Amino acid sequence: MPRKYATPASVPCAQCPLRRVGAFSANTPEEIAFIQQLKSGDIVLGAGAVLSREGVNIGQLHTLLEGWAFRFRTLSSGARQILNFLLPGDFIGLQERLGAHSSHGVELLTTARLCRFPAARLRELYTHHPSLGYDVTWIAAHEELIVDENLVSVGQRTAMQRIAMLLIHLYKRACSVGLQHPDGRVPFPVTQQHMADALGLSLVHTNKTLHRLRTSGHFAISNGMLALKRPEAISRLADYYARPLRERPLI
Amino acid sequence: MPRKYATPASVPCAQCPLRRVGAFSANTPEEIAFIQQLKSGDIVLGAGAVLSREGVNIGQLHTLLEGWAFRFRTLSSGARQILNFLLPGDFIGLQERLGAHSSHGVELLTTARLCRFPAARLRELYTHHPSLGYDVTWIAAHEELIVDENLVSVGQRTAMQRIAMLLIHLYKRACSVGLQHPDGRVPFPVTQQHMADALGLSLVHTNKTLHRLRTSGHFAISNGMLALKRPEAISRLADYYARPLRERPLI
């Protein structure tokens, strides 16, 4: 069962460990101070916890500081589609402001720490610091690009390509936020069921395809860590040619 | 071949016919005046014209005033995924600002009129009228919801459900911007190839599934007009329960 952990002392934004990762663009001290006073605190939730449910608007916005999560939607048939995976630095909740009820849920893959502020105060960002408002739009458009990419996979790639795509994509995203270990492996808390739900495949077919990809030496997963043997081969297999990563905003 | 039509006299934003459609939220006269001076003009392009190509950044943002279009991505195999359809009032180009080159193309389904302004001036919106900046974020998040919905279809629905979903979804969107004729039909410039590319199905299978859906009396298409016989039956078939439409911003 999802548990809510004791809230730890909130980390000041100026000392936010994510800001020391090269992936994020710098903000002025004034901007950081402003974000700081918006923040209502950190929360820590356990793996499997549901941050927000479909149909419910929690009125809070989050930035994922540590840990992995995913956004999903469920059909009345019970089928679940994972829309995208969330890694440290990702912003959560922009879509929820839109309707009285959220169209999707957010669930944690690992124990995670999140930075929280009230959705009602989002507008202040635009009035006090237009550049931060611009950043929020950037973040929304960037997340859409990731969903676009997933849609291309699910719509046009074979099962093998989809899986290759997911592996390389998550591998690169994990690396970009500094999760890569010295031996080249990255944490990988995604089960085969999650992959199946993200890629529009059945669990069994995911398992069998993964098996072929593993025995052909493309990757290895052990102890929740992913190793990609030949990243270029996997990219080629997936028909995936990533554009260079650029700095992105962090709120 | 795509032709560029003679540019007609640009319509002043205050008289924009879209603003008389109930679907869009009102702006203050100052906001409209500001949008007006951002605008560099209207352009009209013919059906099949490519507004922007994959890999190219045109440095222009558009609002679709009349006509239909779609965003798409192509894999090296030649397979094309339509990411979403664009109807009057939709904003085009937010994702393009993000990279030096756009990750997707935009092509017109019909002759269309677009309102254009330079992407470089987008920031002015945030500094001069924070509420308009907020609206742009809203638009980005709203478009992501549509892509989410498509991803759910392609990932989890059967061919029949996907097609039912596409029909009811486009039907409702067309109605919401006042395209519905008195007899209940709406324009439908989408070919079976477009549907196939949007839904991740082959052309042949799309055709056959469409046939079954048509002979079971769910819809009819003639002269480029779509009639939905029993919208509730189609929604049920598609496992689609739309949340009520709300006013949305127009830039």
Next chain:
DNA sequence: GTCACTCTATGTCTTTTGACATACCGGCCG
């Protein structure tokens, strides 16, 4: 230690979807 539970693995059979080939139909053009 063993029970329960989650995740992974694998075999067999069925269903859905795709590939290829072919035909039809209406608009456009010389």
Next chain:
DNA sequence: CGGCCGGTATGTCAAAAGACATAGAGTGAC
């Protein structure tokens, strides 16, 4: 007029993916 082209329609066969059944491996609870 006849030919071409884009879009639609249909048949046959093949491949991809799903459903169901069952089993093993790892982990945590008591």
